[in-house]
Amino acid sequence: MNKISKILILLASLLLFASSAKAYQDYGVEKVGFHSYLTYTRIVLEISGEVGYIVRDLTSPPRLLINLYPAKLTSLERKIDVKDRFIRGLRLSQDSKHVTRVVLDLTNFESTYNIFSLKGPHRLVIEVKSPKKDPIADLLKPQGFPYYLRESVSEEYRRVYKVILDPGHGGEDPGAIGxxxxxxxxxxxxxxxxxxxxxxxxxxxxIYLTRTDDSFIHLDLRTELANQWGGDLFVSIHANAAFNQKASGIETFFNSRYPYGEGAAAVAARENTSLGADDVSGEIKAILWDLVQNRYRDESNELSHFVQRQLCQAIDVEDRGVKSAGFYVLRGAAMPAILVEIGFISNPWEEQKLRKGEFRKKIARGIFRGIKDYLESYDERSSR
Ligand SMILES: [Zn+2]
Incomplete structure (x- = not known):
């Protein structure tokens, strides 16, 4: 064999090797999304190519093992905490050379699951739900937007803040009417x-939401959910009303035993008459609940100022300032908690503005920026 044919054979075998190596290309999980609805949780794994999978369910502790192949670990976080009604978290590991293992830690051994794959992009979807009739689901009638959303971030570890958003009223409780x-x-x-x-x-x-549609949620349940989810802050969103139809503008409240600020007592009195607040049984319970929120009083005050400032920059309205009073919906929250009154629905001019999508978007942007400012200042303080 001459030199040239030797080189040709070498080239050909290199090519063969390269193409056979390609057949064993490992794909990876690039993104993990959690969408929690009250009746089920959907987990979406975005994968860089088509993979096979085998599922096993185990009972103690309850978990689902899913082996993906051919697949290898990516730079994604190895452990993601979720803590919703059905899922405690998700773990990723390399099981063997071409097999990535996904472990879903479940809250309940009775949960059932559905698993299927989708293309363009390649995804594996797992839905976990309760096999039984679900009384909470019946009560809250959820649909549409999930009340908890999380997409994993592949950048290096970063603290995750849980923000609880609480849309005021709902269902048979309309709140104020314009x-x-x-x-x-x-x-x-x-x-x-x-x-x-x-x-x-x-x-x-x-993000966690106490309601995502027109359902009635008891005032107690709102902070109870927030505490259960381990929230880092609680923002309740409302619209104001006053006997004087000319009253206008934005004000932000935090909880205090005694009212502070003009009209604060009246706002608290109106918000506290919301259905579901009538059984706040006795003074002792009220004092205990106040104590819970009092630990976060300074932070709640600070969060109020950040949100109020950004809201008043986002829209041109009267700045009525930060005030405090005793709000049932805030006082059980074991985290900084505020209540934003985004305008007076009782004022005919403000009512018209509050109807408009553009105006609502501007308000949302203000609240969003206020929350971000607060979290950034919190980050700075805790990194010092
Ligand atoms: Zn309200």
Missing amino acids: PTGLKEKDVALAVTLEVANLLKEEAGID
């Missing part, structure tokens, strides 16, 4: 969903 019939519950929900849309684009922030 002169032409606009309902506070509808404005509050629309603006909250806009804030959620802005926040979900941010890395390092998970």
Whole structure:
């Protein structure tokens, strides 16, 4: 064999090797998304190519093991905490050379699951739900926007803040009603969903919503959910109303035992008469609840100022300032908690503005910026 044919054979075998190596190309999980609805949680794994999978469910502790092949670990976080009704978290590991293992830690061994793959881009979708009739789901009738959203970030570890958004009122509780019939519950929900849309684009922030449609949620349940989710801050969104139809502008509240600021007591009195607040049983419970929120009083005050400032920059309205009073919806929150009154629905001119999508978007942007400012200042303080 001459030298040239030797080189040709070498080249040919190199090519063969390269093409056979390609057949074993490993794909990887590039992104993990969690979409929690009240009746189920959907987990979406975005994968760089088509992979096969095998699932096994185990009971103690309850978890799903999913082996993906051919696949290798990417730079994604190895462990993602979720903590919703069905999922505690997700872990990724390299099981063997071409097999990536995904472990879904479940909250309940009775949960059932559905798994299927989609193309363009390649995704593996896992849905976990309860096999039984679900009383909470019946109560809240969820649909549409998930109440918890998380997309994993592949950048290096960064603290994740849990932001709880609480659209005021809902269902049989309309809140305040404007002169032409606009309902506070509808404005509050629309603006909250806009804030959620802005926040979900941010890395390092998970969003939870106490309601995502026109359902009635007990005032107690709102902070109870927020505490259960381990929230870092709680923002309740409302529209104002006053006997004087000329009253206008924006004000932000935090909880205090005694009212502070002009008209603060009246606003708290109105918000506290919301349905579901009637059984706040006794003074002792009230004092205990106040104590919970009092630990976060300074932070709540600070968060109020950040949000109020950004809101008044986002829209040209009267700045009524930061005030405080005793709000049932805030006082059980074991985290900084505020209530924003985004305008007076009782004022005919402001009611018309509150109807407009553009105006709602501007308000949402103001609240979003205020939350971001607060988290950034918190980050700075804690890194010192
Ligand atoms: Zn309200």
